[in-house]
Amino acid sequence: MSARQTIHRPPALGSVVRAQLRLILGRRPRAMWIALAIVLAQIVAAATGGILFGITIQSGPDQPTRLFFSKVSDFAGDLDFAIDEGAVAVAVAAIGAFIWAFFWPFRVWRGENPQGRGYHWAMPVGRRTHDLLRVGAGLALLPVLTAILAIVAVATAAAFGHTAVFPGWGVLFWVNLFAGPPLIYLLVSIPVVGSRHPSAWLWGTLGAGVALVSLLHAAGLIRLTEPLFGLLLGRAGLLTTLGGPIVSEIAGWSGRPAAPWALAWLCWLALAAVGVWLAATRRHRSI
Amino acid sequence: MIEELFQRFEDRPVAARTRGLCKRFGTQTALDGLEMTVPEGAVYVLVGPNGAGKTTTLRALLDLTVMDDGTAEVFGLPCVERGADVRARIGFVPDSQDFPYGGLSVDALLAHHATYYPAWDESYAGELGRQMAIDGRQRYGGLSKGEARRVQLVMALAHRPPLLLMDEPTDGLDPLAQDRFQALLADHLADTPTTVLISTHRVHEIEGLGDCLGVLRDGRLVAQLERQRLERLVRVRAEVPEGWAGGALLPLPVIRRGGRGREIAWTVWGESAAASAAFADAGATVRQVERLTLEESTRALLAMPEAS
Structure with missing residues (x-):
């Protein structure tokens, strides 16, 4: 091989990661994604304010109708759920982050045709490595978004004088806030990376699950749905794991041991990571 | 087969070679034991009708398509096992207009592309852009077919690859742009020792370029020989x-x-x-x-x- 050819070598992986990050962030983010981010932030802010302080519409002959947050409803009425209002504020941020994490893989792979990522695969990087670097770049950006949503929620609460949102929660509460989105992101990334029809697979799987449960219920075979519900809502179920300490805090289950949740989360995360790895490995994904 | 119609180029250094390459898409056979040898320094024109297997051959060299059988190598490197190293030595002009990142400006797309090629020559890319009359501020997705093609040419040439793969490179170019393309490629070859593999069914558009010819029919080469x-x-x-x-x-x-x-x-x-x-x-x-x-x-x- 000639000396000339030795300068034609694959790029350093660090350069590829930086290129992927730039590509995901985009120099011209689409209006849809900007709008979604604004809407999510508004929902978080409004929901936080509403939940923490209630919403009052005040009007009178001397003043125009005004809508503002005031401490009218604090969930301490007849039904006392022992809800930590600060926890609810961050839970709202978590829901926002979960929703974002669900759609984030589609943003990460924006512009790449799932029918055949010819350009992406033609780059001088190992195909699996390249796919995983793209997924990893998206994953690295998720905590930033989650932090923004959390800051919006906490700042909104603080703006209305609810300073008690800061102290008193265990570390796991915050860990949960940042642990849930990556899990959702990786799970959704599996069909996005490995399938030619990711949306069809994603919605098809969800739809098929709902249809199956409905059919089994209609047929009186409720017991057969238990494994599915166990998978989602059992002690180590997916939704239980996603909810984790946040739900426990809200429901006043602070005494629950953290280790099983952490273990369940790690198991789900490992499962999702293996799924992404396999999706990136599938050799039949050719064009 | 007439023996003289099939040169094996065993006496010359080889840039790209396939051995017994087979690919089926369902019931359709795209490649049927393809034996192709592209000598180093040649401008090899791979011709054949639509569906003959030209694009699949180029994709095999880039390891974009998983083959059912056979091997492909570029400068002695196996295309599957050393895919990244192989692709680092290749400049590729795809046949598809389905190119990603339409939201990026041409300059941003070129900058992104350059990241992947340590050998990228920024000043040469600029020179090529000027010759091809490319406006870097335009959004890539808003370009016409011919304009997008010109950008793809810059992306393929600016890192001065030892092997240039071009799939229907003149597709979408108007006659003037075709002339410009031919002149540009001739200049590039004069400056940079490059092996070129052009796949096309419009032979008349590259009449003056090729010095080796491969004729592909039904997934097999029926002829492979020097132009002379x-x-x-x-x-x-x-x-x-x-x-x-x-x-x-x-x-x-x-x-x-x-x-x-x-x-x-x-x-x-x-x-x-x-x-x-x-x-x-x-x-x-x-x-x-x-x-x-x-x-x-x-x-x-x-x-x-x-x-x-």
Whole structure:
């Protein structure tokens, strides 16, 4: 091989990661994604304010109708759920982050045709490595978004004088806030990376699950749905794991041991990571 | 098969080679044991009708398509096992217009592309952009087919790859842009030692470029030879007597039979003088013996009967 050819070598992986990050962030983010981010932030802010302080519409002959947050409803009425209002504020941020994490893989792979990522695969990087670097770049950006949503929620609460949102929660509460989105992101990334029809697979799987449960219920075979519900809502179920300490805090289950949740989360995360790895490995994904 | 129609280039360094490459898409066979050798420094024109397997061959070299059987290598590197190293040595102009990142400006797309090639020559990219009249501020997705093609050419050439793969490179280019493309490629080849593999079915558009020809039919190469050897492919126009059966007696391989009635126009493999003499000996009155253009040669070879 000639000396000339030795300068034609694959790029350093660090350069590829930086290129992927730039590509995901985009120099011209689409209006849809900007709008979604604004809407999510508004929902978080409004929901936080509403939940923490209630919403009052005040009007009178001397003043125009005004809508503002005031401490009218604090969930301490007849039904006392022992809800930590600060926890609810961050839970709202978590829901926002979960929703974002669900759609984030589609943003990460924006512009790449799932029918055949010819350009992406033609780059001088190992195909699996390249796919995983793209997924990893998206994953690295998720905590930033989650932090923004959390800051919006906490700042909104603080703006209305609810300073008690800061102290008193265990570390796991915050860990949960940042642990849930990556899990959702990786799970959704599996069909996005490995399938030619990711949306069809994603919605098809969800739809098929709902249809199956409905059919089994209609047929009186409720017991057969238990494994599915166990998978989602059992002690180590997916939704239980996603909810984790946040739900426990809200429901006043602070005494629950953290280790099983952490273990369940790690198991789900490992499962999702293996799924992404396999999706990136599938050799039949050719064009 | 006529042995002389298939050169193996065993005496020359090889830039790209496939051995027994097979690919099926469902019931369709795209490649059927393809044996192709692209000598280093050649401009190899791979021709064939639509669906002959040209694009699949290029994709095999880039490891974009998983093959059912056979191997492919570039500069001695196996394309599957050393895919990244192989692709680092390749500049690729795809046939598809389905190019990603339409939201990026041309400059941003080129900057992104450059990240992947340590050998990227920024000043050369700028020079190519000027020659191809590319406006870097335009959004890539808003470009016309021809404009997008020009950007793809810059992306393929600016890191001065040792091997250039071009799939229907003139597709979408207007006649002026085609001329510009040919001039640009000629300049590039003069500056940079490069092996070029061009896949096309529009041979006339690259008539002046190729020095090696591969003719692909039904997933197999029916001919692979240097262009100068094509001089032995001649068309003989002759007048023959009623009920002429001398064709069967010709000592030259007949590639294609044409003409009407007593006026025949046959393409044969041989020297002009020998062809003329052979037809005369067989009782025909030779009117003209002519060499074929690259496109005419391609057509003749594509129409060549299997038994030849």
